[in-house]
Amino acid sequence: MKITTYKQIPTKKKAACRLVFVNSKGDVLAGPKKMADDLTPFVENGEFGKSFGTPFYIPSTGTRTLYMNMGEKKATAIQFRRATGKAVKLLKPKNIKTLYIDCQGLDEASVRAIVEGVTLGSYDYLDYKSDKDKAPKSLEEMSLNLKNTGVTIKKVQAWSSISDGVNLARDLMLQPPNDLYPETLAKKAKQLEKEGCFKAQILKQPEIEKENMNALLSVSQGSEKAPRFIIMDYNPKGAKKTFVLVGKAVTFDSGGLSLKPSSAMPEMKGDMGGGATVFGIMASLEKIQCPHRVVGLVPSVENMPSGTATRPSDVVISRAGISIEINNTDAEGRLILADALDYAKNFKPDYVIDYATLTGACLVALGPKICGIMGNHQKLVDAMVKVGYSLDDPFWQLPLEEDYEALLKSDVADVSNIANTRWGGTITAGLFLQRFAKDYKWAHCDIAASILEKPDDFNPKGGSGAGVRTTIEVFDKMS
Numbered sequence: 001m002k003i004t005t006y007k008q009i010p011t012k013k014k015a016a017c018r019l020v021f022v023n024s025k026g027d028v029l030a031g032p033k034k035m036a037d038d039l040t041p042f043v044e045n046g047e048f049g050k051s052f053g054t055p056f057y058i059p060s061t062g063t064r065t066l067y068m069n070m071g072e073k074k075a076t077a078i079q080f081r082r083a084t085g086k087a088v089k090l091l092k093p094k095n096i097k098t099l100y101i102d103c104q105g106l107d108e109a110s111v112r113a114i115v116e117g118v119t120l121g122s123y124d125y126l127d128y129k130s131d132k133d134k135a136p137k138s139l140e141e142m143s144l145n146l147k148n149t150g151v152t153i154k155k156v157q158a159w160s161s162i163s164d165g166v167n168l169a170r171d172l173m174l175q176p177p178n179d180l181y182p183e184t185l186a187k188k189a190k191q192l193e194k195e196g197c198f199k200a201q202i203l204k205q206p207e208i209e210k211e212n213m214n215a216l217l218s219v220s221q222g223s224e225k226a227p228r229f230i231i232m233d234y235n236p237k238g239a240k241k242t243f244v245l246v247g248k249a250v251t252f253d254s255g256g257l258s259l260k261p262s263s264a265m266p267e268m269k270g271d272m273g274g275g276a277t278v279f280g281i282m283a284s285l286e287k288i289q290c291p292h293r294v295v296g297l298v299p300s301v302e303n304m305p306s307g308t309a310t311r312p313s314d315v316v317i318s319r320a321g322i323s324i325e326i327n328n329t330d331a332e333g334r335l336i337l338a339d340a341l342d343y344a345k346n347f348k349p350d351y352v353i354d355y356a357t358l359t360g361a362c363l364v365a366l367g368p369k370i371c372g373i374m375g376n377h378q379k380l381v382d383a384m385v386k387v388g389y390s391l392d393d394p395f396w397q398l399p400l401e402e403d404y405e406a407l408l409k410s411d412v413a414d415v416s417n418i419a420n421t422r423w424g425g426t427i428t429a430g431l432f433l434q435r436f437a438k439d440y441k442w443a444h445c446d447i448a449a450s451i452l453e454k455p456d457d458f459n460p461k462g463g464s465g466a467g468v469r470t471t472i473e474v475f476d477k478m479s
């Protein structure tokens with residue numbers, strides 16, 4: 001999307017709309033008072049309601065106006081993002097090409113929220129629709145008045161690039177698993193390498209075997225699709241810190257021989273959401289000139305039942321040398337992460353963060369929107385929680401309760417891949433991972449909620465791209 005700034009909104013521009021934020025009394029929140037003159041009669045006759053998020057559209061042959069009611073109280077950045085997301089959705093069928101938004105006098109967080117409301121709210125996944133050419137054209141240009149905001153166009157461009165990263169993560173999550181599988185996901189990394197985003201190295205089955213990643217291989221062995229271990233390395237000159245990001249990319253999770261019920265299966269095309277988050281972050285770094293080295297590790301497999309699939313009770317020796325009894329083949333995410341977390345040591349990281357659609361229990365604990373986070377370094381966890389909430393990309397900490405370690409006991413191996421109780425499944429999964437992440441500062445994000453059940457104001461159903469915006473912001477907080 002083209003991003004420009006303006007001083008004066010043209011009144012006669014075709015296929016253009018101005019978006020004006022007002023409170024429920026009709027007062028303009030950013031920009032000159034008289035901007036809402038044509039709204040006044042509707043406020044006076046009560047047609048313009050009182051509640052947050054109600055839009056009021058005034059058509060015109062030239063530039064149209066969409067008033068967004070921000071409610072009675074002072075509008076927050078979170079509300080600006082949601083309201084803008086709502087607005088761009090509303091404008092979609094109207095074939096608007098340019099959107100003018102007056103941000104005068106708003107604080108940086110609110111301007112960022114507005115930019116993200118536009119870039120994230122206008123997202124659509126149409127790749128497989130045969131009539132996509134007939135679909136309403138999405139916005140081509142966002143034009144902002146940034147006077148008295150302290151925000152530069154460069155910053156706006158960076159936020160927009162990060163949003164493109166979120167939208168890439170969404171595309172990957174929504175792509176059907178007959179087309180997105182380990183090999184094609186790896187190709188995407190190679191494509192991004194060609195575009196200059198980072199260096200990419202792909203480990204195929206023989207190299208994965210050489211690395212002794214037997215936990216990872218045990219998941220893919222039931223599938224016709226070969227595994228890939230994707231390494232993306234963004235390493236700018238004079239890099240400040242080294243972050244390693246690890247993302248679970250199970251391109252389809254049938255459960256394996258511990259087969260899932262059929263009703264739970266279709267959404268499991270999104271079980272590569274952790275990998276998608278890592279891709280989304282990695283794709284943005286060069287564009288925003290991130291000053292840190294960031295390595296993205298994406299173990300990618302398909303989890304299928306077959307004559308060659310892992311049997312519940314099989315034992316594998318992971319790359320770290322820890323033996324794992326696989327008592328449930330549906331707890332596969334932690335197996336591929338175990339080997340990837342061990343591989344992360346190679347980069348001598350300052351921090352490691354992993355992302356995974358790891359447990360249904362996380363949805364039970366925190367509901368359909370909030371992601372779980374655990375870790376061995378409180379500062380890192382705190383930063384993720386604080387930044388995540390400020391960006392409406394929420395994470396909430398769960399404890400890595402030592403007493404629960406005993407629940408992962410195996411009769412024959414060092415550890416079992418499932419706990420011997422149904423309860424606390426997100427925490428026991430976190431405790432399992434912790435065994436492989438002992439040597440560095442680490443946080444684990446259970447982003448099961450990124451497979452959104454229902455769309456919201458700026459996230460599509462099935463893939464939100466959780467964690468992309470938060471993590472990039474956290475890099476600077478941790479340096």
Ligand code: BES
Nearest residue numbers: 271328330331357358359360361418448
């Ligand atoms: N990919 C699933 C977790 C999941 C479920 C994510 C629903 C998003 C929505 C994971 O591989 C899984 O199946 N986990 C099991 C673990 C259990 C067998 C210990 C689960 O959550 O039931």
Ligand code: ZN
Nearest residue numbers: 253330331332
């Ligand atoms: Zn599973």
Ligand code: ZN
Nearest residue numbers: 250253271333
């Ligand atoms: Zn899974």
